[in-house]
Amino acid sequence: MTKALWHYPRTAFAEQVFSLLAGGPIQAVSLFGPRRTGKTQFLLQDLAPLAEARGHRVVYASLWQTIDYPLGILLYEFDVALREGSFLSRLKSAAGDIAPKFRLKAPFGAGEVEIDLANLKGKPPENHLLLLDQYCERLAGDDKPAFLLFDEFQELSRAKDSQPLIAALRTSLDKRKQGLVAVFTGSSQEGLRQMFTARQAPFFRFAQPIDLPALGEDFVAHQLRAFAASSKSKIDRQTALEVFARFDRNPLFFQRWLMTLALQPDMSSAEAIDAVRASIAEEFGFALKWVELNAVQRLTARMLAEGVRQLYGKEGGDFIEALTGAPAPSASSIQSALRRLSRLGYVDKWDDEWRFADPLFEAWVRERPRAEF
Secondary structure, three states, X not given: OOHHHHOOOOHXXXXXXXXXXXXXXXXXXXXXXXXXXXXXXXXXXXXHHHHHHOOOOEEEEEOOOOOOOHXXXXXXXXXXXXXXXXXXXXXXXXXXXXXXXXXXXXXXXXXXXXXEHHHHOOOOOHHHHHHHHHHHHHHOOOOOOEEEEEEOHHXXXXXXXXXXXXXXXXXXXXXXXXXXXXXXXXOXXXXXXXXXOOOOOOOOOOOXXXXXXXXXXXXXXXXXXXXXXXXXXXXXXXXXXXXXXXXXXXXXXXXXXXXXXXXXXXXXXXXHHHHHHHXXXXXXXXXXXXXXXXXXXXXXXXXXXXXXXXXXXXXXHHHHHHHHOOOOOOHHHHHHHHHHHHHOOOEEEEOOEEXXXXXXXXXXXXXXXXXXX
């Protein structure tokens, strides 16, 4: 089973984003999409190869879970982008290359620079911020701007003492409006708002906001063709559409369901759903997250998973009483629970409404038995 066979190309969307940046009037876009819905795959397998094929240099940097040393990650990925080879070959060779200490070739002149990630926690050194600017200068293209792809960019705002780095990056991009274009993705709509649209945001009005398009029946049809080619068997289209809809059109869950059936053809659709749910819960540690929550936090999470809008009003009170047989906690307790869930990164504000940041965790919470509340 080849992974490429399962990739659903977002060709039209990639062309749209590329055209906006390469030949349009804007320098950057901020791309929002919930976790595990294909943002990274879009950057790496659709937009980056397209930009490279059209003669543009491409940089990819993921800021997810790197809040202790974001400057080190940026310097490393900028250095990788200046190496020989295609974007995908550099990406593969660099995947296991980074270490707590590594050496970079200075972008101008001779010599090397040693980077110690352990010493990059906290306020970034001035000479490293200058080095970041030098990399931007080297990468900037006169005729064809370099594409800088920053994945989960809102995480940069969570890094301790990150303001000098954010300011330096903004300045470097401002100085090279013709030579550098950027895509900033994020799974936190509120996090992206704080970076780009809030009046005091460090990148205020720098990027045009766009949303990752939702997947539809074309995606299902593509996946069913991949399944047929891989397993030499077929799945009823209507059954597939129902499973896709049941899990809020999440591509990861749907692909795992298909692969489970391909590997274990004797399984029923329902058995495959249960197997995938259990596998994903274990892989992403949902049970460990759940045991860390107190009773009110669990109730609040369940209300959000079920789409309850009035968390503090009659709707929320009726829901909790029906679920637990007991009166609802106070409004202040639920507000405190929301703050806790938000700090943990489990929920986020989308269009001024609280929602789960991870659709798969949301589906898992929705399936919890009454006894757990």
